[in-house]
Amino acid sequence: MVDARSDKAFPVSWDQFHRDARALTWRLSGDQKWQAIVCVTRGGLVPAAIVARELGIRMIETICVASYQNYKEQGELKVLKPVSQEIVDLGGGEGAGVLVIDDLVDTGRTARLVREMLPKAHYATLYSKPMGRPLVDTFITEVSQDTWIYFPWDMGLTFQPPIVG
Ligand SMILES: O=P(O)(O)OC[C@H]1O[C@H](OP(=O)(O)OP(=O)(O)O)[C@H](O)[C@@H]1O
Numbered sequence: 741m742v743d744a745r746s747d748k749a750f751p752v753s754w755d756q757f758h759r760d761a762r763a764l765t766w767r768l769s770g771d772q773k774w775q776a777i778v779c780v781t782r783g784g785l786v787p788a789a790i791v792a793r794e795l796g797i798r799m800i801e802t803i804c805v806a807s808y809q810n811y812k813e814q815g816e817l818k819v820l821k822p823v824s825q826e827i828v829d830l831g832g833g834e835g836a837g838v839l840v841i842d843d844l845v846d847t848g849r850t851a852r853l854v855r856e857m858l859p860k861a862h863y864a865t866l867y868s869k870p871m872g873r874p875l876v877d878t879f880i881t882e883v884s885q886d887t888w889i890y891f892p893w894d895m896g897l898t899f900q901p902p903i904v905g
């Protein structure tokens with residue numbers, strides 16, 4: 741569970757994000773031929789674009805889920821748009837051969853919900869926290885549960901006061 745008082749921060753730059761997305765692609769580029777990517781919006785949009793480019797995948801679907809309304813506070817999980825039946829039916833049903841991409845797993849609630857719709861899909865994220873880790877098949881970096889990950893699209897350059905003085 742995300743603690744709203746947590747002050748551990750893990751800021752990710754665009755460069756780092758791009759490197760991590762490419763590292764994730766390397767791990768996903770074995771023998772398996774992916775039939776489609778399902779990206780979990782909105783956080784999955786950017787990594788999905790990079791992975792799709794690297795793997796040459798053009799069949800891209802979204803599942804639109806929202807749960808964190810007020811920064812660090814998880815509310816009710818809402819599916820705004822489910823995955824199309826065409827994608828669920830791939831590979832003989834239940835999403836076999838489908839690659840699900842999200843930016844991270846935290847409590848694992850989002851991943852659990854998506855897995856109910858696509859039980860045979862492969863779930864991949866760039867970052868994971870311990871509670872969500874059992875729900876992910878492939879990820880790059882794990883951070884502690886009380887760390888908040890800051891993505892490059894959520895940040896800007898600001899003046900930093902000197903450490904001393
Ligand atoms: O493992 P969980 O505790 O369910 O949290 C993980 C989800 O939370 C974030 O999405 P969010 O609902 O904030 O929406 P966004 O992708 O539009 O930012 C993140 O992108 C994951 O999808």
Ligand SMILES: Nc1nc2[nH]cnc2c(=O)[nH]1
Nearest residue numbers: 808846887888889890891
């Ligand atoms: N940006 C961001 N969104 C989240 N949603 C759930 N956990 C996180 C997190 O650590 N960072």
Ligand SMILES: [Mg+2]
Nearest residue numbers: 780781782783
């Ligand atoms: Mg999300």
